[in-house]
Amino acid sequence: MLSKKQARAFFLxxxxxxxxxxxxLTVFSLGEAQDQSHSENITEAVVRGKKLWxxxxxxxxxxxxxxxxxxxxxxxxxxxxxxxxxxxxxxxxIKSILKSPTPWEPHGRKMVAxxxxxxxxSDIVAFFDWIDDIDLNGFETVISPLAKDKTNN
Amino acid sequence: xKYKSQKVAYWFFALSMLLLSLQxxxxxxxxxxxxxxxxxxxxxxxxxxxxxxxxxLVVWLLSGFMxxxxxxxxxEAQHELVSVKLAYVQLISLALVGVAAIVGYxxxxxxxxxxxxxxxxxxxxxxxNVLLFMGLxxxxxxxxxxxxxxxxxxxxxxxxAALLYLPGMIHFDSQVLDSxxxxxxxxxxxxxxxxxxxxxxxxxxxxxxTGVDREVIEKWLYVIVGLTFLSGILGTGHHYYYIGVNKIWxxxxxxxxxxxxxxxxxxxxxxxxxxxxxxKKHPNKTALLWTIGSAIVSFVGAGLLxxxxxxxxxxxxxxxxxxxxxxxxxxxxxxxxxxxxxxxSYALPNMTGRKFYDTSRGRMxxxxxxxxxxxxxxxxxxxxVAQVYMERKMKMDxxxxxxxxxxxxxxxxxxxxxxxxxxxxxxxxxxxxxxxNDEALxxxxxxxxx
Numbered sequence: 001m002l003s004k005k006q007a008r009a010f011f012l013x014x015x016x017x018x019x020x021x022x023x024x025l026t027v028f029s030l031g032e033a034q035d036q037s038h039s040e041n042i043t044e045a046v047v048r049g050k051k052l053w054x055x056x057x058x059x060x061x062x063x064x065x066x067x068x069x070x071x072x073x074x075x076x077x078x079x080x081x082x083x084x085x086x087x088x089x090x091x092x093x094i095k096s097i098l099k100s101p102t103p104w105e106p107h108g109r110k111m112v113a114x115x116x117x118x119x120x121x122s123d124i125v126a127f128f129d130w131i132d133d134i135d136l137n138g139f140e141t142v143i144s145p146l147a148k149d150k151t152n153n
Numbered sequence: 154x155k156y157k158s159q160k161v162a163y164w165f166f167a168l169s170m171l172l173l174s175l176q177x178x179x180x181x182x183x184x185x186x187x188x189x190x191x192x193x194x195x196x197x198x199x200x201x202x203x204x205x206x207x208x209x210l211v212v213w214l215l216s217g218f219m220x221x222x223x224x225x226x227x228x229e230a231q232h233e234l235v236s237v238k239l240a241y242v243q244l245i246s247l248a249l250v251g252v253a254a255i256v257g258y259x260x261x262x263x264x265x266x267x268x269x270x271x272x273x274x275x276x277x278x279x280x281x282n283v284l285l286f287m288g289l290x291x292x293x294x295x296x297x298x299x300x301x302x303x304x305x306x307x308x309x310x311x312x313x314a315a316l317l318y319l320p321g322m323i324h325f326d327s328q329v330l331d332s333x334x335x336x337x338x339x340x341x342x343x344x345x346x347x348x349x350x351x352x353x354x355x356x357x358x359x360x361x362x363t364g365v366d367r368e369v370i371e372k373w374l375y376v377i378v379g380l381t382f383l384s385g386i387l388g389t390g391h392h393y394y395y396i397g398v399n400k401i402w403x404x405x406x407x408x409x410x411x412x413x414x415x416x417x418x419x420x421x422x423x424x425x426x427x428x429x430x431x432x433k434k435h436p437n438k439t440a441l442l443w444t445i446g447s448a449i450v451s452f453v454g455a456g457l458l459x460x461x462x463x464x465x466x467x468x469x470x471x472x473x474x475x476x477x478x479x480x481x482x483x484x485x486x487x488x489x490x491x492x493x494x495x496x497x498s499y500a501l502p503n504m505t506g507r508k509f510y511d512t513s514r515g516r517m518x519x520x521x522x523x524x525x526x527x528x529x530x531x532x533x534x535x536x537x538v539a540q541v542y543m544e545r546k547m548k549m550d551x552x553x554x555x556x557x558x559x560x561x562x563x564x565x566x567x568x569x570x571x572x573x574x575x576x577x578x579x580x581x582x583x584x585x586x587x588x589x590n591d592e593a594l595x596x597x598x599x600x601x602x603x
Contacts, residue, residue, distance in 0.1 A: 002372065002376070003372070004302075004368060004371065004372040004375065007372045007373070007375035007376050007379070008302075008375050010375065010376060010379045011375045011376070011378055011379035011382070014379045014380075014382055014383040015379070015382040015383070015386070018383055018386040018387050018409075019382075019386055022386050022387055022389065025387075025390075025401065025402075025405060026333075028399070028401070029393075029398050029399035029402065030330070030398070034398070034399045036329075036397050036398065036399065037329040037397045039327055039329075042326055042327060046326075047326045050326065050328055050331075053265065053328075054264055054265035054266060055261075055263075055264075055265060056261065056265060057200045057201075057204060057258075057261075057263050057264075057265035057270060058200070058265065059200075059265055059267050060199065060200025060201070060203045060265065060267075060270075061198075061199050061200045061203070063473040064328065065328070065329075065332065065395065065396045065397060065473075066395050066472040066473030067267060067332060067396065067473065068267060068473070069199065069203050069267075070473065070474065070475050070477070070478065071183075071186070071187065071199045071200075071203070072199075072551075073551040074473055074551065103194070106552045107552040107553070107555065107556055108189065109186075109189075109191070109552065109555065110191055110194045110198075112198050112200070127328075131328060134329065134397040135397065136396070136397055137394060137395055137400055137403060138395070138469060139394075139395035139469060139472060142469055142470060143545075
């Protein structure tokens with residue numbers, strides 16, 4: 001029968017071993033050779049765009065790379081999807097929504113009117129543009145309604 | 154209650170009840186918005202409601218855990234808390250930071266990182282607050298006559314939770330890295346160190362309520378927390394499948410997160426077996442109900458429903474959908490909310506001297522809130538599965554699908570109303586106990602000597 005000492009050894013040993021493996025895998029997967037995010041393309045505009053994304057808590061409604069609020073559309077590949085719907089004017093449509101002084105209301109669901117400047121809206125678009133090129137291990141192919149890979153086929 | 158300083162726990166529990174009430178209001182606002190009624194959008198847009206709803210959950214649970222620690226540690230260490238005054242300072246500062254953050258969210262003052270929306274200046278205050286809390290707990294433990302496994306596991310959970318808050322404060326320009334380390338906080342809290350806290354509280358309650366030998370209970374506590382870390386640490390990988398990092402996480406995350414239900418299964422079996430094995434029939438049936446209930450519901454919510462969408466092949470379609478909310482609600486309810494309710498139900502009669510051990514209101518609070526939460530979980534589940542098929546399989550437009558899902562949110566609102574009735578009954582029972590007092594110590598001693 002298992003003793004308390006053995007049970008403690010199982011807890012401590014298991015924790016240490018799995019934690020070390022976790023650290024090892026973290027170092028491996030975040031190494032430069034494994035980069036799937038094209039981090040070299042993170043320009044100053046992308047950084048400013050991310051800052052705006054965070055400071056306005058866009059993730060509180062939208063999802064990006066599948067993470068967020070589930071209340072408003074997934075924004076990974078959003079430029080491509082809007083390009084299809086608006087004849088290649090995806091970026092302009094996004095900017096006009098962000099610059100609008102009145103709430104955007106698709107199907108009656110309201111978005112906060114951010115009334116952004118042209119520069120701020122362009123920075124957010126740059127951020128989306130960078131996100132669009134990240135290799136998401138196949139997730140990009142299932143995002144509704146038409147993912148880039150699907151459209152290119 | 155054996156030590157006067159344990160009374161401070163009451164005020165942490167009271168703060169928990171207050172914040173929980175607010176959390177429910179913001180949850181309802183979100184439910185109505187999903188159902189197509191967002192009349193409060195001008196003042197409380199959805200992202201504000203969501204940040205408030207999730208952050209209040211975290212703060213009221215932390216307040217509950219802290220109250221639990223202030224109640225359990227002196228009794229386990231057999232020593233008064235080293236400073237009651239500082240514990241009150243810590244309580245007030247926790248409440249102030251929480252309120253400041255919640256108010257700030259209404260004025261676009263946040264970081265906008267899911268679950269970690271608290272702005273950076275307030276983050277530093279959280280760190281100071283937690284350092285004070287940990288100092289008080291560790292000093293009490295250090296000065297105490299004994300160091301039990303229950304106290305050590307509980308303290309280890311609280312200490313690791315404090316340390317794991319730090320990776321969330323590192324700034325990254327890359328959304329991928331930001332997300333990667335955000336999960337170090339969120340996942341390793343809720344599927345790691347918080348389970349240690351839950352295990353510690355569960356162990357304390359089972360020792361008190363069942364009378365089973367401490368050595369037996371604490372031995373199995375080690376096995377359970379061992380299984381938690383063995384599966385949970387590498388199980389973090391299930392958040393890394395589709396956020397732009399290496400495919401190795403599909404394998405590692407898939408295997409280890411599939412093992413995560415084992416810890417919850419062990420916890421449920423452990424609680425039920427200890428209850429059966431126990432010869433002592435403690436009269437506090439309400440506390441027993443919440444204790445055993447927590448172990449069982451956490452297995453269903455965190456274990457089974459987590460498993461339902463954790464494999465990469467399934468998660469490819471469910472990632473970023475309402476399916477996550479289905480799992481999240483029952484998991485947090487079973488594993489953490491119910492264990493806080495359990496320790497409150499056990500501690501309150503001991504702190505106030507009013508032995509409301511087995512009242513009809515107490516039983517109704519348990520059953521109505523649980524049936525309500527299970528109903529909410531079903532509503533989220535049906536909406537989530539429908540969303541996956543329409544949006545991810547049939548490639549329908551997001552907003553078109555959302556319109557079709559509105560009916561499920563009306564079901565959710567009805568079940569949430571039932572849940573709120575249950576919680577209201579619990580809160581009424583809480584305040585009916587009155588406030589803690591020193592006479593309660595004498596009453597407890599008198600009862601024990603009989």
